[in-house]
Amino acid sequence: MTSATPEIVSYANALLETMDGALGASPNTVILGQGADDFKGIFGSTTGLAVKYGKDRVSDMPLMEEGMTGIAVGLALNGVYPILTHIRSDFVLLSANQIINLIAKYKYMFGGLFELPMLIRTVVGRSWGQGAQHSQSLQSLFAHIPGLTVIAPSSAQTVLDTYPYLTSTFRGPVISFEHRMLYSLDFEVDRTPLANPLAPRLIRSGSDLTIVATSIMVLEAKRAARWLEEHAGITCDVIDLHCLTNIDPTLILTSLKKTGRLVVADTSWPAFGTAAEVCRLVVQADPTLLKAPVRSLGMAPAPCPTAKALEDLYYPNLGTVVDAAASLVRGRADHGVPLPAEKTMSDIYKKFRGPF
Amino acid sequence: MPSNAAYDRMFRTALLIRRVEEKIIEIYPADKIQSPVHLSIGQEAVSVGLCEALERQDLIFGTYRSHALYIACGGDLTQMFAELMGRIGGVSKGKAGSMHLTYPARGFMGSSAVVASHLPHAVGSALAAKLRGTNQVALCVFGDGSLEEGVAHETFNFAALRALPVLFVCENNTLAVHTSIRDRQAFSIQKMAELYGIPYARIDAGYDFMEVQRVAASCAASIRAGGGPQFLEIATYRAKEHVGTGEDFGFGYRDRAAYDAWCAKDPLITDQASVAAMIDAIDAEIAAAVVAAEASPAPGLDELLTDVI
Numbered sequence: 322m323t324s325a326t327p328e329i330v331s332y333a334n335a336l337l338e339t340m341d342g343a344l345g346a347s348p349n350t351v352i353l354g355q356g357a358d359d360f361k362g363i364f365g366s367t368t369g370l371a372v373k374y375g376k377d378r379v380s381d382m383p384l385m386e387e388g389m390t391g392i393a394v395g396l397a398l399n400g401v402y403p404i405l406t407h408i409r410s411d412f413v414l415l416s417a418n419q420i421i422n423l424i425a426k427y428k429y430m431f432g433g434l435f436e437l438p439m440l441i442r443t444v445v446g447r448s449w450g451q452g453a454q455h456s457q458s459l460q461s462l463f464a465h466i467p468g469l470t471v472i473a474p475s476s477a478q479t480v481l482d483t484y485p486y487l488t489s490t491f492r493g494p495v496i497s498f499e500h501r502m503l504y505s506l507d508f509e510v511d512r513t514p515l516a517n518p519l520a521p522r523l524i525r526s527g528s529d530l531t532i533v534a535t536s537i538m539v540l541e542a543k544r545a546a547r548w549l550e551e552h553a554g555i556t557c558d559v560i561d562l563h564c565l566t567n568i569d570p571t572l573i574l575t576s577l578k579k580t581g582r583l584v585v586a587d588t589s590w591p592a593f594g595t596a597a598e599v600c601r602l603v604v605q606a607d608p609t610l611l612k613a614p615v616r617s618l619g620m621a622p623a624p625c626p627t628a629k630a631l632e633d634l635y636y637p638n639l640g641t642v643v644d645a646a647a648s649l650v651r652g653r654a655d656h657g658v659p660l661p662a663e664k665t666m667s668d669i670y671k672k673f674r675g676p677f
Numbered sequence: 678m679p680s681n682a683a684y685d686r687m688f689r690t691a692l693l694i695r696r697v698e699e700k701i702i703e704i705y706p707a708d709k710i711q712s713p714v715h716l717s718i719g720q721e722a723v724s725v726g727l728c729e730a731l732e733r734q735d736l737i738f739g740t741y742r743s744h745a746l747y748i749a750c751g752g753d754l755t756q757m758f759a760e761l762m763g764r765i766g767g768v769s770k771g772k773a774g775s776m777h778l779t780y781p782a783r784g785f786m787g788s789s790a791v792v793a794s795h796l797p798h799a800v801g802s803a804l805a806a807k808l809r810g811t812n813q814v815a816l817c818v819f820g821d822g823s824l825e826e827g828v829a830h831e832t833f834n835f836a837a838l839r840a841l842p843v844l845f846v847c848e849n850n851t852l853a854v855h856t857s858i859r860d861r862q863a864f865s866i867q868k869m870a871e872l873y874g875i876p877y878a879r880i881d882a883g884y885d886f887m888e889v890q891r892v893a894a895s896c897a898a899s900i901r902a903g904g905g906p907q908f909l910e911i912a913t914y915r916a917k918e919h920v921g922t923g924e925d926f927g928f929g930y931r932d933r934a935a936y937d938a939w940c941a942k943d944p945l946i947t948d949q950a951s952v953a954a955m956i957d958a959i960d961a962e963i964a965a966a967v968v969a970a971e972a973s974p975a976p977g978l979d980e981l982l983t984d985v986i
Contacts, residue, residue, distance in 0.1 A: 395804065396805045398802060434781055470986065
């Protein structure tokens, strides 16, 4: 028998551990961001590091998203590994010029003369009235651009197995979308190194349905899969897509050979997004794998409303995932599978923090 | 005319730049260069004086109008022509072209066609130099239009706040495409620099590479001594159209008389003795570079997806 008590780490502590590890591993790694050195420490992910490594290396910044991102270019060109932090991913749009016009192109445009290894960490807000400008999940916007690597870590596990690889080994620019609601959750972690930390992961096995999910929707997919098995005997493959760029579809295709049914659950809008990309990969590879229409779950096609009553309707939740899955497997809307009563993920995660 | 080694060296580089540009004008109609060119004619002395003032380890960032900067920093001519012609032998395998010349072997670390986007790259390089204690100076060359972009404010503020070793050089040719600075800027460039506490100097004789070198060397020495960023505005003159190889006097947005007045002071025109002494060797060097560049093949399919990630 292996250890009966798996290691439990919170998302925020996994981030803090990897940030500490990156700074400790190389004197040429720095963290730059508004409030990176303050007492809140980017929601606990950089707390204490400015004291430990100095304010030159864990550096507060003026409000200068584009400038800060351009400064990261200059740092990366000169052997310094920059980690940028944004407390809301919405603010990254102010640095989109640097990310899309410069960072994504610097290696290719100059014929491979330069590389820009860096990590841009952004936090996706949700719940408690984040509203239209503190809530956006912009991963597909950046994943569209060749030259960028975009990840959406769904757990402490994925942070721990991916960030050290990025900061020590990977030579390109990476944007990570960290979901704010994940920060306080606890996860079981396994320290075994992965061959390719950017590959999709099968995190639950079943035979009736494939759910491909990102970020916090991976947790919802896992909870939905458990519900479906307990209440209807429906079993699901749950795949954590993890990295949204250069997706190796092998795992998804292998799963669909078995299940023939696909639900994609993303934290963003479905149009031109993760669901669209996963469908593109599937139908380009083998459209006959699908025995039923695909269901895509994401935010409603509108800016995020602040009113809680509307916000609860805006996001997919456990019920919508279960409903979509059950109707796909049963082949009809009146599938007869009981739906969970919970209306909003945020209320659940305030009470239940894992371990997941 | 002054006749010392530094003058001759800088004159030769300036003339080399001009003759390269004139060679581009000559071959452009044959479509050997199938991309936009933003020529440096009239602005050569700025790049020449600046690069003469730098030390080998220093870092350089420029714009889409950087033929002069490339040559002044010591960039290889064959690799430049091959780059312009989209050949595999180009400095960036033909993927950069005229607008994105670099030459990292001499510290030229990037040129961008998005106005002002390279300003923070120079400041980031200066921050890296400070963090690593390398004693490098970052040179950031930009046009007057850059100062209208928001990132200029972000960049100057941060460079001053952290006293970073960067020399900001505004090549003021008074034109953004066809729009005069009078119709674009409500502010004074000097007061803008001073707003951030960045020491400011101006050179009106932007055709005088000796003067540019003298002032820039003084700025660089102050920066290297730990004095923080410096701002140098250099008046210069764009002889050709914004993009392309032609002249565009007579379209009503600028006056030929100003061009003639500039030419009357331009050493590359007035010092015909030096021109005569150097031009044959320079032209032979350029001709050989063009031949060598044309001998380089176009990049193949294997390059299409190389260096993306």
